[in-house]
């Protein structure tokens with residue numbers, strides 16, 4: 650991290666489109682390294698380094714935000730019309746800049762249902778849900794853009810302030826059992842740190858345009874919930890079967906349960922040598938617990 654800080658600190662300017670959960674964690678971290686960072690949100694806020702961008706109502710920032718930009722990270726999902734909000738509005742502008750790097754946060758949903766099997770970047774995407782088809786199209790648009798793009802495919806993102814603890818606290822927890830069902834996940838700090846690691850070592854590592862960022866241990870949702878209850882010193886409610894629960898779930902929640910895959914991180918962690926901070930949900934949840 651130190652090399653990165655010293656080599657980029659005075660000249661790097663990041664624009665982060667979509668300063669939500671992952672974008673704000675990234676912004677906070679990269680600022681600590683000395684980089685200039687501007688972020689977007691859909692409505693005004695008090696942060697002087699924030700600008701308003703909303704592709705749905707045409708709210709776009711003044712072009713001067715692009716002055717001196719070297720790096721872009723887009724954390725915005727596809728728009729209602731299926732297009733990528735950033736490319737739809739700014740593609741030509743981005744192409745006119747001398748960008749060193751563009752990152753795009755995508756999802757492992759593009760792999761579809763692998764019936765619990767491992768899936769890696771060399772597997773052909775096989776989206777099952779409409780939103781995953783749309784996402785794959787956005788990925789293709791980024792790859793076609795001619796920009797120096799790196800796509801990060803992410804499974805369920807959690808971290809302090811957004812984890813099973815919040816679901817328990819807000820009484821939104823539903824303990825569902827479904828035989829052999831697993832989910833992959835990633836702690837928000839590992840998304841940020843993996844990207845920084847890749848940027849920091851970009852001269853020595855082979856450049857890959859698509860990289861999964863996932864932890865080492867996909868597992869059932871029940872294991873995760875059980876672990877949270879044990880950290881809280883509480884008893885987990887009885888589980889109900891997916892068949893009994895499914896009609897109570899929103900269509901989007903149901904669709905998550907229809908796909909079962911284990912996302913491999915071998916490219917990132919073995920080939921490229923990134924060391925996860927939170928290699929499994931237990932370590933990640935302990936961090937969320939201590940932070941809460």
Ligand SMILES: NC(=O)c1ccc[n+]([C@@H]2O[C@H](COP(=O)([O-])OP(=O)(O)OC[C@H]3O[C@@H](n4cnc5c(N)ncnc54)[C@H](OP(=O)(O)O)[C@@H]3O)[C@@H](O)[C@H]2O)c1
Nearest residue numbers: 667668669670671690691703704725726756803804805806
């Ligand atoms: N959450 C997950 O578990 C998960 C898993 C895999 C992949 N992903 C994907 O990874 C990316 C980052 O995830 P996240 O959970 O960190 O995202 P998030 O917290 O939901 O933040 C999304 C950001 O995009 C902005 N945004 C949304 N629609 C927009 C539009 N039409 N025009 C302009 N800005 C818009 C939001 O603005 P406001 O700040 O104003 O709300 C927010 O800053 C997203 O693409 C997400 O779909 C998420």
